[in-house]
Amino acid sequence: MKQVENAAKEPYKNKELLQPFLSCVDHSVSRETFSLFLDPETDLLVTLPRPSATELPSYYESESYISHTDSKRSLMDKAYQLIKGYSLKRKLKLINSLSNKKGKILDIGCGTGDLLSVCEKDGWDIFGVEPSQKAIALARSKVISSERIVSDLSSLDTNNTYDVITMWHVLEHVPNLMEYIETLKSLLSKDGHLIVAVPNFKSHDALHYKEFWAAYDVPRHLWHFSERAIRHVFGQGGFEVVKTSPLIFDSFYVSLLSEKYKTGRSNILAGIKTGLISNIKARNTGQYSSLIYLIKKR
Template sequence: MDKTENSVYLKCKDHTVSGEIFSLLWDEKYKMLRTYPAPDAEKLPAYYQSEDYISHTDSKRSLFEKVYHLVKNYALKQKLKYILSENPEKGKLLDIGAGTGDFLNVAKNDGWKVEGIEPNASARKRSAEKGIPLREHSDASFVEENISGYDVITMWHVLEHVPDLEMQLRQIKKMLKDNGTLFVAVPNFRSFDASHYGEFWAAYDVPRHLWHFSSETMTLLFEERGMKVIRKIPMKFDAFYVSLLSEKYKTGKMNFFRAFYTGWRSNQKALRSGEYSSFIYVIKQLNK
């Protein structure tokens, strides 16, 4: 493609809810993609109204969903280990986009003081049933009450969803303590599975995913704001999970063996290229 500002990188279909077609436009400044047209704030919640959106439902109707939750339980413990390796003294933790509260529940049981934010009402209800109440929004008053208030802030596959990226990054910077740590998990559109599936790559997930990042993007975004990516952690399971969904979007079937092979190839190629399907970025607050 011609990589000029706002040139069309790819056109993708919303396979989950609407069937609408969206464009992915190139952002030259941050070397990333943005979804166009982006739904306005009033219409965006409708694109999440699906039982297939399992991060909001906890559903276990199929073998795929049952396997997803088994892997998820393992991943939750791994995430906590990553946090403890950077922040061994358990303090105050904020999870933005907390879903049904599972990660906060694990962190709370480990001794962290936890808070969470989740816009989806049904997800908040499920979290509350687990003893983890969540706020709906991080409005201006909440941010002002919590300036330099958190040792750790986490966003597990959430940054790609936020409507106002600039405002979200400003809020995080305000709320994170000096030398505090931000953990951000996002897909990587530079991965092999992304190039293999193209418009059918499930991690594009338009229009719920409004922004599409690479490692270069994350370095540029946070360095500009006085923060530094100090570590990248590959999320190797994501290559398999995303490939399964991508097969379904492309062929109408999960095609477990083909998806497993593509996920395996993606991880193998990433050993040389460094471009895994998703990463957890460990980001330090350097200065206010």
């Protein structure tokens, strides 16, 4: 793995306000250590140092990066794929609840194309963005409108706007956060809906596992959000959060992976127990392992 950029080169506008929060190891690829810093004004965590734009893709080169494959080899793979089928039905139900009309939907970070496939079959006019060439090949094989899945936002037709834009565990990966939110604003139709799902570092499983919490996933996750952070950054971008809801299964998947990082082995019972406790506590606090934010233009 190449040398990451020095933290002093990080272009974060409030860099002088950042406070040390936690140090984490990249368990998936490089075994390098990265630091998380808190911006107390926004409640946003920032990963430093940040790999350069040319080096960052190498941190995704792992068979364990399951959202870029349809693997069913390991127990974790099989659990992920089983839960994915149930989650797709829930996601489609949420999307269909937003409007009586099935218009244009853009799935940013569409992975292997499963959500686009179910939306297309349900009558939606689908579009997707996926930077991974391995994942995009799988995605295109699953849909009729394969030419509408591109590798970058800049490849989209600038005259198009979308009735629904979805980002399932994508926002934490984008380098230029506020610029990206401005782009989302230009892509979303006047009465459109933006669906953003991200991990929540205020959840019980995050507090329990600390530096071993798998959803920190440094350095691929450049940003780490709480609900206050999401409301702040989207508020700054001219949006408002109108509703939140949980991704219930995330606490189990993340806890199982966190146990492996913490203990060096698959401690299934401990992971399931922590995931369950996290969801039970979140029923009172709202601090689920991952949250879905329904967002509209102000």
